[in-house]
Amino acid sequence: MNVARQNRLNSLAAHGALILYTVIALFPVFVIVINSFKTRKAIFREPLALPDAESFSLIGYETVLKQGDFFLYFQNSMIVTVGSLFFILLFGAMAAFALAEYRFKGNTLMGLYLALGIMIPIRIGTVAILEMMVQTGLVNTLWALILVYTAQGLPLAVFILSEFMRQVSDDLKNAGRIDGLSEYRIFFRLVLPLVRPAMATVAVFNMIPIWNDLWFPLILAPSEEVKTLTLGSQVFIGQFVTDWNAVLSALSLAILPVMALYVVFSRQLIRGITSGAVK
Amino acid sequence: MPEQQTKAKFRWHIVVFLAPAVMVYTAVMIYPLFNTLRLSLFTEVDQSRVFVGLENFRTLFGNTLWSTQFWNALGNNFWFFLVHMLVQNPIGVALAAILSHPKLRFAGFYRSAIFIPTILSFVIVGFAWKLILSPIWGIAPGLLDAVGLKSLYAPWLGKEAYALTTLSLVSVWQFVGIPMMLIYAALLSIPDEILEAAEVDGVTGFAAFWKIKLPLILPSIGIISILTFVANFNAFDLIYAAQGALAGPDFSTDILGTFMYRTFFGFQLQLGDPHMGSTIASAMFAIILIGVCLYLFGIQSRMRRYQF
Numbered sequence: 001m002n003v004a005r006q007n008r009l010n011s012l013a014a015h016g017a018l019i020l021y022t023v024i025a026l027f028p029v030f031v032i033v034i035n036s037f038k039t040r041k042a043i044f045r046e047p048l049a050l051p052d053a054e055s056f057s058l059i060g061y062e063t064v065l066k067q068g069d070f071f072l073y074f075q076n077s078m079i080v081t082v083g084s085l086f087f088i089l090l091f092g093a094m095a096a097f098a099l100a101e102y103r104f105k106g107n108t109l110m111g112l113y114l115a116l117g118i119m120i121p122i123r124i125g126t127v128a129i130l131e132m133m134v135q136t137g138l139v140n141t142l143w144a145l146i147l148v149y150t151a152q153g154l155p156l157a158v159f160i161l162s163e164f165m166r167q168v169s170d171d172l173k174n175a176g177r178i179d180g181l182s183e184y185r186i187f188f189r190l191v192l193p194l195v196r197p198a199m200a201t202v203a204v205f206n207m208i209p210i211w212n213d214l215w216f217p218l219i220l221a222p223s224e225e226v227k228t229l230t231l232g233s234q235v236f237i238g239q240f241v242t243d244w245n246a247v248l249s250a251l252s253l254a255i256l257p258v259m260a261l262y263v264v265f266s267r268q269l270i271r272g273i274t275s276g277a278v279k
Numbered sequence: 280m281p282e283q284q285t286k287a288k289f290r291w292h293i294v295v296f297l298a299p300a301v302m303v304y305t306a307v308m309i310y311p312l313f314n315t316l317r318l319s320l321f322t323e324v325d326q327s328r329v330f331v332g333l334e335n336f337r338t339l340f341g342n343t344l345w346s347t348q349f350w351n352a353l354g355n356n357f358w359f360f361l362v363h364m365l366v367q368n369p370i371g372v373a374l375a376a377i378l379s380h381p382k383l384r385f386a387g388f389y390r391s392a393i394f395i396p397t398i399l400s401f402v403i404v405g406f407a408w409k410l411i412l413s414p415i416w417g418i419a420p421g422l423l424d425a426v427g428l429k430s431l432y433a434p435w436l437g438k439e440a441y442a443l444t445t446l447s448l449v450s451v452w453q454f455v456g457i458p459m460m461l462i463y464a465a466l467l468s469i470p471d472e473i474l475e476a477a478e479v480d481g482v483t484g485f486a487a488f489w490k491i492k493l494p495l496i497l498p499s500i501g502i503i504s505i506l507t508f509v510a511n512f513n514a515f516d517l518i519y520a521a522q523g524a525l526a527g528p529d530f531s532t533d534i535l536g537t538f539m540y541r542t543f544f545g546f547q548l549q550l551g552d553p554h555m556g557s558t559i560a561s562a563m564f565a566i567i568l569i570g571v572c573l574y575l576f577g578i579q580s581r582m583r584r585y586q587f
Contacts, residue, residue: 010484014377018389021374024452025393028407031418047418087303095300098293110297117308119505119571121513123536124564125311127318127543127557132311151307154300183292212400214516215536219544234402234520244416247406254403262398266391 029255036060036248043244060245061253064236067246070253072225073232077257080142080228081210084149085203091150092157093199097187099158100165101173111162117155122148123215133220144220145228149213153206164198165191200268207265211258229254316564318557335558349559351530352538353566355443359534360511362447363454368503370451371458372496376488378459379466390463397456405520408449412436436521439531446532450517454510458503465499466492498579505574512567515540535563 034050035043042055049055064070099111122129129148130139138144168191176186192199217231227235233254240246322331339345374393378386396404411418412435420432435445469492477483477491515536518526524546526533541549543556 011380011383014380014383015385017377018374018385018393021370022389022392025396025455028404028411029395029399031411032403032407044416047416047421087299091300091303094296098296102290102293104290104293110301114300114304117304119509120312120564120567121509122308122312123513123515124560124567125308125315126539127553127560128311128314129307131314131318131553132307147303147307151304154304154308158300184295187296208398212398212402212516214401214519215540230400230402233400237402237406244410247410251403251406255399258398258400259395262391262395266394 032248033252033255036245036252040245043248057245060243060247060249063240063243063246064249064253067240068232068236068250069224070229070232070250073227073229074257076142076226077211077229080145080149081207083142083146084153084210085206087146087150088153088157088206089199089203092154092202093161093192093195094187095154096158096161096165097191100162101191111158114155114158117152118159122152126215126219130219140221140223140226142221142226145216145226148216148220149206149210153202153210157202157206160202161195161198164195168194200265204265204268207261211261229257312564315557315560318554319561322554323552335554336561339555339558339562345555348530348533348538349562352533352535355532356512356514356534358443359447359450359514360508362444363451363507363511364504366448367451367455368458368500368507371455371503372462372500374455374459375462375466376492378463390459393459394456396453399453401453401516402520404449404453405517408452409436409521412445437528439528442522442528443532446517446521449521450514453517457506461499461503462496465496469495501574501578505571508570508574509567512563512570535559535566539563 031047035047037051037057038055039057039059042049042051042057046055051057095114099107099114133139133144138147172190173186176190181189212230213228214230214234217228221227222231233250236250237247240250319335320330320332321328322335323329339349377383378390380386410416414420414432414434420429423429423432433441435441473491473495474487477487482490513536514534518532518534518537519540522528522532524537524541524544526537539556539559540546542552542559545551
């Protein structure tokens with residue numbers, strides 16, 4: 001009986017701590033979003049109140065949609081993120097398979113070479129990257145960003161995926177070889193489907209930094225037609241800094257797509273983590 | 280016989296599998312990295328590049344105009360990192376430990392909710408906190424007033440003494456989800472047999488966490504620490520979004536990333552200088568390299584890896 005009570009107390013404390021932290025985590029987002037639907041007066045008078053019939057206003061959103069090209073920014077961000085993820089996963093999985101599956105001269109060395117980039121941030125090379133992009137005419141194109149993010153994501157992708165690929169049973173692959181499958185087919189048909197959870201994890205961990213990056217869009221692609229959503233909202237907010245309605249609405253609009261993405265991929269992430277744990 | 284076969288046939292598929300990744304990685308990451316290190320040995324005279332050896336480094340460390348800025352940025356960066364290590368990672372571990380309790384209800388909800396700040400961009404986070412902490416809007420003073428601590432309020436982001444710590448804590452708020460998720464995954468991967476064996480021996484609850492789980496997740500904590508180190512020492516976005524490239528007030532939030540950006544790109548009256556930018560980038564590279572080596576040879580090699 002004592003144990004049961006102890007357990008209930010423990011679980012109460014656990015929920016208390018978690019609820020507290022959840023409130024801390026969500027409070028700023030909540031405040032920004034509710035205030036974006038209010039009149040300027042109401043924003044300042046009662047910042048914590050929900051918008052009601054009197055204080056409801058969409059003036060901020062009107063300004064944002066009139067002044068900023070958020071659909072274009074969104075599209076650019078989408079192209080860059082999806083494109084980079086595609087190349088990271090494809091190239092990363094191929095290289096990981098080569099390192100995990102075959103014994104060849106220089107295997108370890110190649111693994112170490114590719115792993116260097118896990119610890120060394122690509123930003124260190126920005127000066128030379130910009131110079132290269134200017135020389136190749138890629139500056140102010142989305143390709144510049146896709147290339148940089150692919151290079152940035154590959155090392156960790158190769159590392160994680162090769163760990164997982166080592167666990168794929170040799171019997172399965174050898175059975176495939178006996179059946180006459182080529183090495184390429186073994187990779188695409190047998191191994192890739194088995195490491196899907198790991199691929200999802202890699203995708204999720206890369207997606208967030210790519211979508212949110214401000215540094216490379218600012219340096220490599222600052223012109224209007226290739227602005228990403230992150231850079232676009234940064235510039236917009238900088239210009240409208242005294243228009244609180246517009247700033248709050250722009251922030252809410254920037255939150256929206258990431259939240260939508262998150263709802264879609266959070267299940268993938270958790271599945272990736274748990275299947276990694278259960279093996 | 281098998282040996283002959285491998286000698287006779289060159290395995291082209293290995294090259295095909297490796298080539299795309301190695302090429303992109305080499306061309307866009309490794310080559311520019313070394314090229315940046317090389318550029319730090321040059322300077323521009325009359326629109327042409329001139330080799331000057333270590334002159335740029337002498338300017339960076341010897342010229343007080345540069346060196347005070349550099350040491351200021353480096354010191355701020357260390358403080359930024361320290362706050363993350365002391366606040367973000369312990370909270371992350373604690374949350375993961377609570378979440379990993381097998382009978383906890385709504386664990387999925389908590390986990391998803393606490394991870395939300397991590398997915399937001401620095402721009403959103405920087406501005407949102409700037410607004411919330413702003414004395415004009417009055418949310419922060421209002422909230423403090425509600426718990427009777429109004430006297431504690433100060434416009435933190437505008438005060439030299441507090442701005443950096445405030446921004447570090449904002450960054451902690453944003454990224455606590457990452458250590459939480461990684462530790463959570465590590466905790467789940469501890470086999471039940473070990474915990475059951477401990478339970479049979481009477482080790483449960485807190486004792487089980489300290490004596491059994493924590494030692495088993497130490498490698499993960501090590502990895503998180505080095506990830507935090509690297510991320511902090513090339514941080515830029517949050518400071519830039521919240522305080523601009525001048526990292527105000529009076530450079531009190533300047534870290535290496537913003538310092539390099541200002542130098543490389545120029546800002547207001549200062550002209551951009553790619554060669555000094557490369558010099559700062561090289562210094563950052565050295566710092567990160569030292570940190571990573573300390574981790575690899577000092578910490579990781581001493582840790583035992585548990586195989587389940």
